[in-house]
Amino acid sequence: MEKITLASQLLQYLITGLTVGSVYAMVAVGFNIIYNVTEIINFAQGEFVMLGGLIMVFFHVAMGLSLILAFPATVILVTLVGMLLDRLAIRPIRQPSVLTLIIATIAASIIIKGAAMFIWGKDPYDLPAFSGRNPITFLGAVIQPQYLWVIGFLVFVVIALSIFFDRTIIGKAMSACADNADAASLVGINVKQMILLSFALSAGIGAVAGITMTPISLMEYDRGVMLAIKGFGAAILGGLGSFPGAILGGLIIGSIESFGAGLISSGYKDAFALLVLMAVLFFKPSGIFGDIEISKIKRF
Amino acid sequence: MDTVREENVLEVQKLVMTFGGLMALSNLNFQVKKGSIKAIIGPNGAGKTTLFNIITGSFPPTEGTVKFKDRSIQHLKAHKIADRGISRTFQTVELFGNMTVLENVMLGCHTRVRTSFMASGFVLPQSRRKEKRIRESALKILKFIGLTDKFKDSADSLPLGEQKLLEIGRALASEPELICLDEPAAGLNETETHVASSLIKAINAKGITVLLVEHDMKVVMNISDEIVVLNYGQKIAEGPPEDIRNNSRVIEAYLGAEA
Amino acid sequence: MLRITKLPITIFALFIIFFPWIARQIPAIDHYTDIMVFAGIYCLITIGLSLLMGYAGQISLGHAAFYGIGAYVSAILTVRYGLNPWACMCIGVAVTAAVALLVGAPSLKLKGHYLAMATLAFGIIIFIIFNEEIEWTGGPDGMAGIPGLSIFGFELDSVEKYFYLVWGFVLAAFVFTVNVIQSGTGRALRAIHASEPAASAMGVDVSRFKIMIFVYSAVLASLAGSLYAHYLNFVNPSTFDLFFSIKLLIMIALGGMHNIWGAVIGAGLITFLSYEWLHYFEEFDVIVYGAILLLVTIFLPQGLAGVPGIVKDWFRS
Structure with missing residues (x-):
């Protein structure tokens, strides 16, 4: 009896971990899109997720828009915020250095966070689950239907992005910018537009992550930082710039966090992911795929 | 032999x-x-x-x-x-652009004359003496490479030819x-x-x-x-x-x- | 730009000496002395950070942690073990230096984004520890009953006495740091900032210098933390959260990170903003801070300390 409960308990941790990990993976993919085109690490990446959740609450719960309408409306609105971030915080900087770009995105993130607190206050908000809250039991573990939505959307994002980067002209142009911005601009690609697009895309994916996670873990104005840093941890773990790495990194970080919180200490839940991040940075900053040539797996 | x-x-x-x-x-x-x-x-x-x-x-x-x-x-x-x-210069000039000509050469003396963090913080007499010695030998080198007049200019402001000379001077400073x-x-x-x-x-x-x-x-x-x-x-x-x-x-x- | 002359330091010292007296004369600002104590405490941290960020070009988003370690070591050792506060301050410095060395040695090999994230993660981990190790730290409720300071039996029991103590520390740290900047060490730091390959080709041990400055800035933050704990007689984790690290960044950016005076100006201004001038905004002051940080980064990359230079150029042309 004891053994079965332990096994199902572990399975439960794994399922939760993979769900949370899917969110981190989406954040990590967002980091990578911007990083690949601009070499900027956008410290405001987590704010997109937060905004996604809260704006969805506004459209779906407060305004009563149906899920089908509220979802795209939210994604579009957050995408616009992402574009504004590029236009108002990144592009005006005259002498961009790593230091000033970091500072600019940090500034943007606290402005967004402050604005969210101004609009929504400090309380966490709930969102109805997409297809109810009747849990599915699987080998003694409980699976919320929303978990499947989160994981499903990660898969959707992955497929959509790989089609975008491999099959569309704009996607290929963005890839070209990522490889060599100077060469890209020589062949007539508008690098500035590509940067804008990268912020838009990355914000949109952040919004999807926020919308899908809110029914599980609620959403409040100050969740952005932690999501950003864990998503960054995922991106680093998988090798910064690598999309498959980001997904694997996200799932690993989510699982470590879930098992750590369940088996070691729930108070230190957030610390596990950060410890992993620091360990990777210290010992293998190229990530777990570091030995393989990054460029080969950089894109789908 | x-x-x-x-x-x-x-x-x-x-x-x-x-x-x-x-x-x-x-x-x-x-x-x-x-x-x-x-x-x-x-x-x-x-x-x-x-x-x-x-x-x-x-x-x-x-x-x-x-x-x-x-x-x-x-x-x-x-x-x-x-x-x-062993001292070197670089193919694409790597001067310390934010520092003056004299300071660039003075930094070259780094290998020979060192002051500890504490000594320089407390301005111990020894660190002052060292600083003076570094300055004198740097000035000598500037004379040798012919940039004495420009010792106060920032390294960035020199024309390429003089930047190259300065880089050689900086390398010489480590003797x-x-x-x-x-x-x-x-x-x-x-x-x-x-x-x-x-x-x-x-x-x-x-x-x-x-x-x-x-x-x-x-x-x-x-x-x-x-x-x-x-x-x-x-x-x-x-x-x-x-x-x-x-x-x-x-x-x-x-x-x-x-x- | 880098020569720091004695005259401004003297004027500044005189300003500090007479500040409490002036504040006493004007009822509207007589509580400014109290705010200036905090300004001094923050100043102690920003002086070190300015050396780290402006002169050595390394970014840290985790200095709230060193500030917190100093404060908690002082708090725990005085309250739970009844040790002498000055001894605790020294132990705090030693502990912080050791932690900074441990974190700094691998971190400073990293550059730019990675370093920022590593220090950010470190800061949050320490913050979580302050919250979770309730037996030691009192958890989120914090610790009260931290004794005040005294010098040879002379109790520093008033705001004004503590004011002089804190600003004495600041002045000492300022002069020490200025001396370092103007010595061979400062030259090596600027060289690292300009070109690491050239600096190391000239015999500068780049990583040793970076670690040295990182530890120095951490030690100053730790001292500031101890001074804070003994002044308020109370500590709790929220003082040392991530936002404080960002606030330090705002201080440095606003003042100007390429000039040590920037650290003083920035710390002073932001302290007065948060303790006095932004009351109207309540919690939404974060938006103001964000706006300040963004505007300064875009329009005034040299910070306020760079304004005289801009004005001078403007007049010349």
Whole structure:
């Protein structure tokens, strides 16, 4: 009896971990899109997720828009915020250095966070689950239907992005910018537009992550930082710039966090992911795929 | 055996450097005699700068040894190699643009005169004395390279020719036994090139061994005692300028590269 | 730009000496002395950070942690073990230096983004520890009853006495740091900032210098933390959260990170903003801070300390 409960308990941790990990993976993919085109690490990446959740609450719960309408409306609105971030915080900087770009995105993130607190206050908000809250039991573990939505959307994002980067002209142009911005601009690609697009895309994916996670873990104005840093941890773990790495990194970080919180200490839940991040940075900053040539797996 | 006069300052033995499967240097051997001027030439991509970077410790070689005064140094970091007495300039000038001309040279004295963090924080008399000594020797070097008038200017504001001189001056400030000059004449006009070559000769006359990479054949033929020719990471010839000038393999390598 | 002359330091010292007296004369600002104590405490941290960020070009988003370690070591050792506060301050410095060395040695090999994230993660981990190790730290409720300071039996029991103590520390740290900047060490730091390959080719041990400055800045933050704990007689984790690290960044950016005076100006201004001038905004002051940080980054990259230079250029042309 004891053994079965332990096994199902572990399975439960794994399922939760993979769900949370899917969110981190989406954040990590967002980091990578911007990083690949601009070499900027956008410290405001987590704010997109937060905004996604809260704006969805506004459209779906407060305004009563149906899920089908509220979802795209939210994604579009957050995408616009992402574009504004590029236009108002990144592009005006005259002498961009790593230091000033970091500072600019940090500034943007606290402005967004402050604005969210101004609009929504400090309380966490709930969102109805997409297809109810009747849990599915699987080998003694409980699976919320929303978990499947989160994981499903990660898969959707992955497929959509790989089609975008491999099959569309704009996607290929963005890839070209990522490889060599100077060469890209020589062949007539508008690098500035590509940067804008990268912020838009990355914000949109952040919004999807926020919308899908809110029914599980609620959403409040100050969740952005932690999501950003864990998503960054995922991106680093998988090798910064690598999309498959980001997904694997996200799932690993989510699982470590879930098992750590369940088996070691729930108070230190957030610390596990950060410890992993620091360990990777210290010992293998190229990530777990570091030995393989990054460029080969950089894109789908 | 006349070992005293023939003493080698630098010995490169069986040096191999690969970058991800690409062979930048393969099985390279040569020596630099104490007090000589040795030039390394070769077409673009021959591995000259890679060689320089290995000698001065930017990265370790894949295989092989670099001996400086009979001690291997290929595993040492750049700053340790500087301590041992090897100084360098860079192909693309790497001055400290945010500092003045004088400060650039003063920083060059770093290997010789050091003040501890605490001593400088508390302005102990010893740190003041050291600072004064550094300043004096830096001024002497500025005089030697002819930039005394500009000692207060920021390094960024100098024209390229003077930046190159300043970089040599900064390298001299560490009182090296071997100075490695990476294309000292690149980008210079004829007069500036002339100034640079006579400066290199003057440095050599002080007893400092010079190793240089240079594309300007006039300079190379003029000032070098010996020349090593590299092509695709391999040594294809070595000898005094007059031999190199008539070496068929060298001519082939250059013509092949230019065609 | 980098020569820091004695005259401004003297004027500044005189300003500090007479500040409490002036504040006492004007009822509207008589509580400014109290705010200036905090300004001094923050100043102690920003002086070190300015050396780290402006002169050595390394970014840290984790200095709240060192500030917190100093404060908690002082709090725990005095309250739970009854040790002498000055001894605790020294132990705090030693502990912080050791932690900074441990974190700094691998972190400072990293550059730019990675370093920022590593220090950010470190800061949050320490913050979580302050919250979770309730037996030691009192958890989120914090610790009260931390004794005040005294010098040879002379109790520093008033705001004004403590003011002089804190600003004495600041002045000492300022002068020490200025001396370092103007010595060979400062030259080496600026060289590292300008070109690491050239600096190391000239014999500068780049990583040693970076670690040295990182530890120095951490030690100053730790001292500031101890001074804070003994002044308020109370500590709790929220003082040392991530936002405080960002606030430090705002101080440095606003003042100007390439000039040590920037650290003083920035710390002073932001302290007065948060304790006095932004009351109207309540919790939404974060938006103001964000706006300040963004505007300064875009329009005034040299910070306020760079304004005289801009004005001078403007007049010349």
